[in-house]
Amino acid sequence: MKRDLDQVFAALADPTRREILTMLLEDDMAVTDVAHPFEMSLAAISKHLGVLTNAGLISQEKRGRVKWCKLEPDALREASVWMQSFGQFEPVNLEAFERFLQAELPLASDSES
Amino acid sequence: MKRDLDQVFAALADPTRREILTMLLEDDMAVTDVAHPFEMSLAAISKHLGVLTNAGLISQEKRGRVKWCKLEPDALREASVWMQSFGQFEPVNLEAFERFLQAELPLASDSES
């Protein structure tokens, strides 16, 4: 049960991959450009991107000779939900959600009034 | 930077360890009792508990000859915050938070009216 959570969390366990995700937060990127800031081979980055893809955290689309990497937040959300199930018993978590709510509630109240 | 996120996410990447955390959600438990529902050796569970302890997700206190395991939600919260920084840019995340809000907002509105 929930075998893919394994892959999501395992993918997140590597700092290089988390940094890649952070980079993709700003914009879609080509593999070479993803690799550029890291001091490791292109092949290594390619592998990391494979892990992220398998976990569903990113998607890769080949256009021409470049392969574009795009963040896929759905997988991340699934893991986030799992973690929140722990937060539920812990009121302290609310504080962390506060700024999130401040940003999102205006939209949500749309369907409330 | 943020080296311990590595350990937290790596610890969460194993289904046995996630199940242990879920069990500890209910109550503190002795090592033997944690091991009971699993079809693996006590030593294996002991190792898993070591990983969870190193990640800071649980703490272990020895009282007499039994060692009690206790959930430590702080480490989890740290990881949760990291994930939320991704959710912030994605409104679709709201849906996942909905039931969380349903559970928490009544409490939060306590200090609002």
Add this chain to the structure above:
DNA sequence: CCCATATTCAACCAGATGGTTGATTTTCCT
């Protein structure tokens, strides 16, 4: 004191992981 219980330690094993290098494939450009 002696035994059973609770837990860890130590050695070992198979398989995954994270990296390397060099060759290969595909595509673009002139």
Add this chain to the structure above:
DNA sequence: AGGAAAATCAACCATCTGGTTGAATATGGG
């Protein structure tokens, strides 16, 4: 056509992981 660029593949390596078993180390109870 031919060369350079983008990316992956393949083989290899060291280390980590998740499990095993058997012995060792407390600690508690009669």
